[in-house]
Amino acid sequence: xxxxxxxxxxxxxxxxxxxxxxxxxxxxxxxxxxxxxxxxxxxxxxxxxxxxxxxxxxxxxxxxxxxxxxxxxxxxxxxxxxxxxxxxxxxxxxxxxxxxxxxxxxxxxxxxxxxxxxxxxxxxxxxxxxxxxxxxxxxxxxxxxxxxxxxxxxxxxxxxxxxxxxxxxxxxxxxxxxxxxxxxxxxxxxxxxxxxxxxxxxxxxxxxxxxxxxxxxxxxxxxxxxxxxxxxxxxxxxxxxxxxxxxxxxxxxxxxxxxxxxxxxxxxxxxxxxxxxxxxxxxxxxxxxxxxxxxx
Amino acid sequence: xxxxxxxxxxxxxxxxxxxxxxxxxxxxxxxxxxxxxxxxxxxxxxxxxxxxxxxxxxxxxxxxxxxxxxxxxxxxxxxxxxxxxxxxxxxxxxxxxxxxxxxxxxxxxxxxxxxxxxxxxxxxxxxxxxxxxxxxxxxxxxxxxxxxxxxxxxxxxxxxxxxxxxxxxxxxxxxxxxxxxxxxxxxxxxxxxxxxxxxxxxxxxxxxxxxxxxxxxxxxxxxxxxxxxxxxxxxxxxxxxxxxxxxxxxxxxxxxxxxxxxxxxxxxxxxxxxxxxxxxxxxxxxxxxxxxxxxxxxxxxxxxxxxxxxxxx
Numbered sequence: 001x002x003x004x005x006x007x008x009x010x011x012x013x014x015x016x017x018x019x020x021x022x023x024x025x026x027x028x029x030x031x032x033x034x035x036x037x038x039x040x041x042x043x044x045x046x047x048x049x050x051x052x053x054x055x056x057x058x059x060x061x062x063x064x065x066x067x068x069x070x071x072x073x074x075x076x077x078x079x080x081x082x083x084x085x086x087x088x089x090x091x092x093x094x095x096x097x098x099x100x101x102x103x104x105x106x107x108x109x110x111x112x113x114x115x116x117x118x119x120x121x122x123x124x125x126x127x128x129x130x131x132x133x134x135x136x137x138x139x140x141x142x143x144x145x146x147x148x149x150x151x152x153x154x155x156x157x158x159x160x161x162x163x164x165x166x167x168x169x170x171x172x173x174x175x176x177x178x179x180x181x182x183x184x185x186x187x188x189x190x191x192x193x194x195x196x197x198x199x200x201x202x203x204x205x206x207x208x209x210x211x212x213x214x215x216x217x218x219x220x221x222x223x224x225x226x227x228x229x230x231x232x233x234x235x236x237x238x239x240x241x242x243x244x245x246x247x248x249x250x251x252x253x254x255x256x257x258x259x260x261x262x263x264x265x266x267x268x269x270x271x272x273x274x275x276x277x278x279x280x281x282x283x284x285x286x287x288x289x290x291x292x293x294x295x296x
Numbered sequence: 297x298x299x300x301x302x303x304x305x306x307x308x309x310x311x312x313x314x315x316x317x318x319x320x321x322x323x324x325x326x327x328x329x330x331x332x333x334x335x336x337x338x339x340x341x342x343x344x345x346x347x348x349x350x351x352x353x354x355x356x357x358x359x360x361x362x363x364x365x366x367x368x369x370x371x372x373x374x375x376x377x378x379x380x381x382x383x384x385x386x387x388x389x390x391x392x393x394x395x396x397x398x399x400x401x402x403x404x405x406x407x408x409x410x411x412x413x414x415x416x417x418x419x420x421x422x423x424x425x426x427x428x429x430x431x432x433x434x435x436x437x438x439x440x441x442x443x444x445x446x447x448x449x450x451x452x453x454x455x456x457x458x459x460x461x462x463x464x465x466x467x468x469x470x471x472x473x474x475x476x477x478x479x480x481x482x483x484x485x486x487x488x489x490x491x492x493x494x495x496x497x498x499x500x501x502x503x504x505x506x507x508x509x510x511x512x513x514x515x516x517x518x519x520x521x522x523x524x525x526x527x528x529x530x531x532x533x534x535x536x537x538x539x540x541x542x543x544x545x546x547x548x549x550x551x552x553x554x555x556x557x558x559x560x561x562x563x564x565x566x567x568x569x570x571x572x573x574x575x576x577x578x579x580x581x582x583x584x585x586x587x588x589x590x591x592x593x594x595x596x597x598x599x600x601x602x603x604x605x606x607x608x609x
Contacts, residue, residue, distance in 0.1 A: 014412050018425070021405060025432035025484060028443035031453065035446065042446050088339040099602055104343050110538060110588060111351065112545020114562035115581045118569055122357050122578060123350035125366075156346050163339065192328050214434070221436035224548060228569070237438055244442060244552065257439045268434045272427055283420065 029261050036258035041251040053255035063256070066234040073151070073226070073235060074219040077158045081215050084159070085166025086208060089174050092167075109164045113224035117157060121228045124153050149231035157225035162218045166211040173207025206278070213271055217264050236260070351585060358578035367574045375579035384564050388583070391550075391560035394475050395543030398482035399536045402490040405483070407532065410494030411524060415506055426495050433488035441481045441552050448472040448480065448553070473555035481549040486539040493538070496604060497531020498524075530599040537595060541588050 035041065039048040057063050092101045108116065128147040135143030147153065177200060185195035201208070223237040230238070240256045247253070324330055361370035379385055413425050432440070447453045448471045455467040471477055501524055509519040525532065543549070547562035554563075561584050568577035595601055 011416065014416065018409050018412065018428075021409060021487070022428050022432065025429075025440070025487065026435075028447050028484070029432070029435055029440060031446060032439065032443040043451055084339040084342065087336050091336040091340070094336075098605070101340070102605055104340060104348075108343070108347055110541055110592075111585070112542050112562050114547045114565050115545045115584050116347075116351075118565050118577050119350045119354045119581055120346070121569070122574055123346075123353060126353075126357075159342070160347055163343075167339075192332060217434050221434075221438065223436075223438050224546070237436065240442075241438060241548075249442075249445060253442075257436075257442055260436050261439050264435045265431065268431055272430065275427065276424055279424070 032254055033258045033261055036251070036254035041254065042249060053251045054259070057252055057255045057259065060252075062234075063236070063239060066236045066239045069233045070220055070235040070237070073154060073158060074216045076151075076155050077162055077219040078212050078215045080155070081159045081162040081166050082170075082208065082211050084163055085170050085211055088163075088167050089171040092171060093174060093179070105167045106164050108160045113161070113222075116160065117225040117228040120153070120157055120160075120225070121149075124149065124229070149229055151231075151233070154226050154230040154235075157229040158219050158222055161222055161225055162215040165214050165218060169211040169214055170204065170207045173204045173210075177203050206275075210271055210275075213267050217267055220263065221260065354578050354581045354585065358575055358582045360575050360578075362573055362575050365572055372575075375573075375575040378573075378576055379579055379583070384580070387559040387564060388561055388580075390475070391544055392540075392587075394479050394558075394560070395482065395540045397479050398486065398543045399539045401479065401483050402487045402539050403532065403536065406487050406490035406535075407494040407528075409491050410498050411520070413495060414498035414501065415503075422495075426491065429488040429491045433492075437485050437546075438548060440484055441549055444477070444481055444484060444553055445472065448477060472553060473558075475554065475558045477553035477555070478543075478550050478558045478560070481553040482539065482543040485546070485549060486542055489538050490535045493531045493535025493604075494528065497528035497535075499606065500531070500603060501527045530595075530601050530603045533595045533599050534601060534604055537588070537591055540591070541584075544587070545584055 036053055037049050037051065038044060039050040039052065040046060041053075088101065088105050092098060092105075095101055124147045128145070131146050132144045135141060181199050181203075182195045185199045186192070190198070221237060223235075223241050226235050227238050227241065234242075236256065237260065240253060240260070243250065243253050243256070326332070357367065358375055359371050359373065360367040361372055362374070379388075410426075413422050417425050445452070449455070450467045450469055450472070452472070454471065455464070458464045459467065471480070505523060505527070506519070509523055514523075544560055545562040545565075547560065547566045550558045550560050550563050554560075561580055565577045565580050565584075568574070568580065592601070
């Protein structure tokens with residue numbers, strides 16, 4: 001019988017292939033980061049290390065303002081999408097209509113950004129018109145401008161984009177939780193909230209925090225939906241897209257791409273390392289518990 | 297069954313606790329059978345309001361009449377006629393072909409990784425290996441696609457490397473700003489998703505299946521073609537659909553890597569919006585959504601896509 005265990009070379013080659021694909025996906029990003037630290041930018045024969053392009057980006061008031069908007073939007077997305085992901089994961093666990101819920105929750109993943117954004121754009125404009133008509137007819141001025149393009153509409157676009165990811169991450173963590181523990185807590189007199197907060201949440205906390213990190217990164221990276229729905233402000237990725245298309249690939253663009261990549265890699269890298277260290281520790285503890293006690 | 301017993305036991309164990317006095321209406325309204333119960337439906341309501349409704353009404357807006365800057369109620373198929381009788385329909389078909397290529401390449405590159413991890417990596421370490429693909433997936437698609445320009449360009453890394461080793465004399469110009477560039481961009485953007493979907497799909501292939509194949513002397517290719525692929529088909533199909541639809545609809549890739557001839561549905565929608573032709577944009581969105589629904593329906597009939605959910609359940 002021929003398999004990887006009898007062929008070390010075959011096994012090694014498969015590992016090399018796997019790591020090669022990860023490397024191939026990451027190499028262009030590292031190359032962009034590498035160029036972003038070159039004083040002479042892309043295509044220069046000499047390489048002089050500098051952080052000046054980053055200083056230029058962070059010294060540009062317009063770019064800093066766009067960065068601020070991006071952060072506000074990311075925080076708002078976390079504050080809304082993660083609780084919604086948690087609620088929908090809990091609903092999924094207790095409902096009989098699992099297929100319907102999961103289909104609805106994951107459906108936005110399968111609609112491309114441009115299609116969803118254009119549909120939302122037209123929907124919001126119509127909704128705004130309808131609300132204005134009602135407001136005028138009833139003399140309620142507060143009804144107007146609810147759905148004018150701006151922070152709220154951009155946030156809706158971002159929630160639609162990030163919610164499926166938050167849902168999946170939390171649901172996977174929840175699959176390891178035994179609902180009997182909640183029942184036991186309730187039987188001991190805890191309210192639903194107490195049972196959730198003191199019994200369930202500590203066990204799914206890692207998933208909820210991972211979902212927060214994912215939503216921040218996804219929100220930070222999102223460009224298409226925000227571009228069509230944001231109204232009068234700019235986000236960091238929107239400025240990058242417009243620079244790339246209008247100015248071309250300047251040294252500043254490389255530095256901006258560098259900021260986005262380094263930020264994402266730091267956050268995700270930290271989560272991965274934390275996850276690996278934690279699971280190693282838990283496994284060690286489990287092994288220690290499982291070891292037979294030797295009589296002396 | 298055992299859960300039911302546990303529930304009964306636990307409920308009876310709590311039978312001795314004090315019965316609270318009748319709660320105030322305010323507490324009842326906020327309580328478990330009031331607001332708390334309905335809070336779980338907030339995401340569903342949100343998605344119905346801001347996802348299902350806009351997608352459904354896209355069909356309605358597509359038959360509205362175009363005005364100078366907006367549209368007005370009416371019933372006309374002009375936008376569809378405009379789409380099908382222009383080069384847009386041809387571009388749409390071409391972008392479907394390019395997306396199909398991206399699916400095939402992603403499958404060829406990504407699915408064997410999922411099989412390898414499930415088959416050869418110890419179970420405890422499998423998720424950690426798959427986590428490696430999270431990193432490229434979480435870096436902005438914009439940056440990853442943008443990063444392909446200095447790699448694939450006329451004076452890019454690839455051409456320089458080929459020229460340095462004497463493989464070519466002149467830089468290859470057909471890679472960037474061409475449909476090939478778009479296919480490469482789609483693969484780079486969405487390949488991790490094929491690995492994730494494949495990994496999930498391989499949950500359906502039990503380890504003993506491989507042992508049986510080995511014992512019967514089946515060759516690797518035959519095991520892959522006749523056993524693994526049919527069993528993992530729902531997950532493969534879901535991953536394929538995700539790549540296909542996004543390849544068809546994400547305008548960013550052809551904008552950055554495609555030339556004048558590389559257009560996809562997302563880009564056509566963008567162009568229609570810029571030209572303030574909203575009914576046309578909505579008509580193309582409708583066609584795109586119809587394509588997606590048709591593919592999902594076919595996939596469900598062929599492979600029963602609910603099987604993908606089994607690992608989560």
